[in-house]
Amino acid sequence: MARGFDFKAIEDRWQRSWEESGAFTVAEDPGRAKFYLLEMYPYPSGRIHMGHVRNYAIGDVMARFLRMRGYNVLHPMGWDAFGLPAENAAIEHRTHPAKWTTENIAYMRTQLKRMGFSYDWNREITCSDPEYYKWGQWLFLKLYEKGLAYKKLSAVNWCEVCQTVLANEQVEGGLCWRDETPVVQRELPGWFFKITAYAEELLVGLDQLPGWPDRVKVMQRNWIGKSVGAEVRFPLPDREQPLTIFTTRQDTLFGATFMILAPEHPLALTLSKGTPQEGKAHAFVQRMKREDKILRTAADAEKEGVFTGAYAINPLTHERIPIWIGNFVLLEYGTGAIMAVPSNDQRDFEFAKKYALPIRLAVKPLDSDLDETDMDRAYEEEGVLVNSGPFTAMASQQAREAIADFLEREGIGTRAVNYRLRDWGISRQRYWGTPIPIIYCDQCGTVPVPYDDLPVILPQDVEISMKGGSPLGKVASFVNVPCPRCGRPAKRETDTMDTFVDSSWYFLRFASPHAHDGPVTPSQVNYWMPVDQYIGGVEHAVLHLLYARFFTKVIRDLGLIAVDEPFTRLLTQGMVCKETHRCPEHGFLLPEEVGADRRCRACGRQVEIGRIEKMSKSKKNIIDPEDLLAHYGADTARVFCLFAAPPERDLEWSEQGVEGSFRFLTRIVRLVEEREELLRCPSVPVPFSRLVAGRALYRKAQQTVKRVTEDVEKEFHFNTAISALMELANEIGHFDLVGMPGEEDERRFAFTYAVDVLLILLSPFAPHLCEELWERLGRDRSIFQMAWPTYDSAVIKAEEILMVVQVDGKVRGRVFLPADVGEEAMREAALADERVTAWLQDRSVKRVVVVPQKLVNIVTGGSR
C-alpha cells in the first residue's frame, strides 16, 4: 500500500480487536437509556451493493455515536433469506436454494464485517432457519385462531415469470414488483391475512408518528384509502332485495339517473333474465371475464357498458332508473354497484353521453348556474344543491349530513366507510419460503398443525422447477400426513408464505433471538421495543412498512408486546446513482465499452452519456463495494457515502468524491504522524480564562463538538458534520505550535485538545482509522469507550462579533465589536464607519434598524 495510509492492515486489526472483545454485544440494562437502532435487513443475494453500504453506514454512525453518548444500543443484523431468487439460482446453477443462501450469507457477513459495522452478531437471525420460521408458523396459527388468517377462492394477481401469486402491494402499475412483467388475474384459492380489520388503526396510527417522513405517511394513507359516505338501498320492482350502492356523494342523489353494476356482480346476469337485453348482457359479462382486468379497469380505458333491461327506483326521486353493467365498476370496492350521477361525476358523464342516458343537475357552483343540456363535462366540485326537493339550496357539505340523516331515518340507507386496502394475500406457489402449517382432511376439513408439531420443516429433497405448480406438491413425504384430529390420511398445504411475512416481525425477534418458548420473550422485547430509529429504502413504504405495523398490532393484541407502533422514527435514505452510457443500438454499456470519442466500440454510434440513474445491473452503472474496499478501504467508503449528500437524498457516485474523502483521511493521518511525539506527551491543561495563544483553536474545537453533535443527533446531517470536521482539521493543520516564547505549553495544550476532539468526533465515521491513531497517541482505552465530548457555551461564544452595516439593505461595511456590545453602541459604530459615511453623504437618515449582535441597517430618505 503505497498511497495514503495502510488501511488494509488497520482495518483487519481493529475488526479483529472488536470481535475478540465483544465490543458491540449488548444486554438489557434497566439502569441505562436504551436505543434500538435498526437498518432493514438485506436479502442475501450474493454480495452487498452500494445501497447496502450507504444504508448501513448511516446506521453505523448513529450506533457508534449513540453508544458514546451513553445509550445502551441494540444494533442487530440478520438475513431476509427466503424468496424466489434462491429458487431461480437453484435452477440456473443446479444447486440447492439452502446451499446457495447459506453461502451468500457467509460471504455477505464477511463483507459487512469488513465495512466495520458494529453489529451484535450474537443476535443474527436468518429467516430460513427453522428456529425462526417455526415462530412464523406459530404466529400464523394464532392469526388463524383469531379469524385473521383465512382461505378463500378469489381473483388474484399472478406473475407468469415468478409462477406465483402476488399481493396487491407487490403489483406496481400492473407489473410485478420484482421482474416488471405484466401481472394477470387468476381465480385461485389462497390464504389471506385480514389486514383490513386494522385499517382504521393503521390509518390513525400514522398521526402518532411525527418521526416518519411525510411522504411515507401520505403513501400509506392513500394506500389505505378511507372514504366516508353512505350505503343507499335502491328498491328493485318485483324483487325483495334492493340494490345497495356505496357513495361518498349522497348530496348528488337527486341527480342519479341510472345505475351501473360491476360485470362480476351477482345481479348482473340475474337482473337481465327474461328481458330483451338478456343476450346482450350475457355476452358483455362473458367478454369482460375474458378481458384482462388490469387493462379493463385502467384509468385510460374506454368506458363501456350494456343495459341489463332492468330498472331500480331512486329512493329520493322515486323515479324508475335503468340498471346498466359497466367495465369500470369494481366488484371489490364498496358494494360492486354504483349510482350514476352524470351531472356531477365525470366517469358517469362520459358513460351517459356515450349511451344517451339522461343527465340531471344535482349540484351547481356557488356563484354561477349550469345548464345540464349544455355541459361538456361534469361539475365534480362542491356547490349548492338544485333539483333536490327539500334539500335544494343547501351547500354540499351540509346536504351530505342532512341526506345521510334522512336516509337513516327513512330506513333507505346508512352512513358507511370504505377502505381501498384489501386483505393481504400471503400464499405463494413456491418452494423457498415458510410452509403454511395447515393440513386438509377429507373428514375434518381444514386442520391447523398442532403447536407441538411445529415447525413444519421445509423438506430439503425437492425438485425445483418453474412448471407445474408448487414444488412442495410433488414431495409425497411432505404432502401425505395423518390428520392430526382423526388420524386418517390427509394432505398438507403446499403453498408457502410470502417472504414479507417473515420480515413483518423480525425486528421483534432481535430482542430475544434465541427464545425457544415463543416468538419473543416479553420481558426482553418490552425492554427494547419500539425500534427508536429505523433506516431503509423508501420502496417499502406500502409493503414492509405497512405489514410490519399490522403485525405489531396483531402481536400486541396477542398480549406478547406492549407497543402499538414498531418504528418510532423512520429515515428513508435516497438511492445510490451513477451516470449511464447508452448506445442507440446496443442499449446500456459499461464505461469501457465506450471509446474516447464517446462512440460505441461495437457499432460506432454516438453514445448518450450523463443520465444519472439508480445503480443497477441492467443499466450497467454498478460500482461494486468490493472495489471500493480494495482501493480505498472501509473508512473512505463510509465517509464518502455520508459526505456526498444528505441521507434522504439521492447520492450521485463520483470517483473524485471518493478520492476527496480518501485525501481527507490521509490528511488526518499526516496531522497526527507529523506531531506524534508531541501529541503522545501529556499536556498541562490551561483554563480557558487564561488561554490566549491557543484560544481560537480551542474554541474552534468546542464549536465543532456542538455542530457535529447537533448535526448527527437532530437531523442526520452527516454531510455538514463531516464538513465541520474538515474545517477543524484545516485549522489544526494551520496552527502554529511555536508562537512567541513562553506560549509553547499553552499552544501544545490547545493543539492536543483539538486533535483528541477531532479523532473522537470522527470515530463514528471512520472507526478503524480513529482507533488506530488513538492508540498510536498512547491514549489508554479504546476510542469507543471515550465519552462523547461536551462543550461550554461560554467558551463557544466569541468575544468579538463582526457587525454588518447595511445602507438601504445593501452591505456597505463590516466592523468588529466586543461581543457584549449594546444596541446604542452598535448604532453609533455603524454611523461612524468611514465607508458608511461616504454612502450617507447627501442622504438623510430616516431610520436605523439594529439587530443585536449581528447587523445594523441604515435606511435613508432618498437619492443623492
Next chain:
RNA sequence: GCCGGGGUGGCGGAACUGGGAGACGCACGGGACUUAAAAUCCUGCGAACGCGAGUUCAUGCGGGUUCGACUCCCGCCCCCGGCACCA
C-alpha cells in the same frame, strides 16, 4: 388528474427563527517543491464592468409583504417520486 419532494456557482452541496448567499468538498487556473511527473503545500475561483479601490447583477419565472427575502404570501414554469376510473 390528485398527493408528496425538489429547482442555489462548472459539479455535489451549505445557509440558525427573515439579517454578510455560495460553508465544506470536487473540478479548474496560477505558484512552490521536483530533472520531470505524481503526491503534497500555498493561492485564486458566481457573472458582468473596472488597471484598481470598487460597482452592478445573481438562489427556476412574474408579482407582493418587509428596513431587509434562498427563507414568508399570491400566480406560473420545469424536474423527480408515489397513486390513479376507489363511486
